[in-house]
Amino acid sequence: MKTSKNNNLKRVIVDFKKLTNTIMDLLVAKYPDGYNEDDIIVFRNAQNEVVECVEVKTDDTFYLVKISKRLVAAMEDYDEDSNGDDGNEIPEESDLV
Numbered sequence: 001m002k003t004s005k006n007n008n009l010k011r012v013i014v015d016f017k018k019l020t021n022t023i024m025d026l027l028v029a030k031y032p033d034g035y036n037e038d039d040i041i042v043f044r045n046a047q048n049e050v051v052e053c054v055e056v057k058t059d060d061t062f063y064l065v066k067i068s069k070r071l072v073a074a075m076e077d078y079d080e081d082s083n084g085d086d087g088n089e090i091p092e093e094s095d096l097v
Contacts (some may be wrong), residue, residue: 010062012061
């Protein structure tokens with residue numbers, strides 16, 4: 001009997017307040033234009049509250065990141081910061097003439 005590779009992954013639910021740069025990098029890479037309704041995983045937690053998450057994976061961990069307005073804003077800000085002008089850009093060919 002074959003086992004899925006996902007069965008060996010740690011499963012971690014992460015709140016916005018506990019996001020690391022690594023997880024944020026994964027989120028922005030997986031959802032560069034934001035996530036949509038089809039990307040959202042909905043379940044009830046131990047307190048019977050509805051929780052909405054999006055998923056990202058590393059080699060050893062399956063993260064469910066809780067969705068909130070603050071997460072959306074953080075992803076947008078993070079993406080803008082990482083694509084900002086850091087002075088190390090390669091000049092366009094037309095700029096060299």
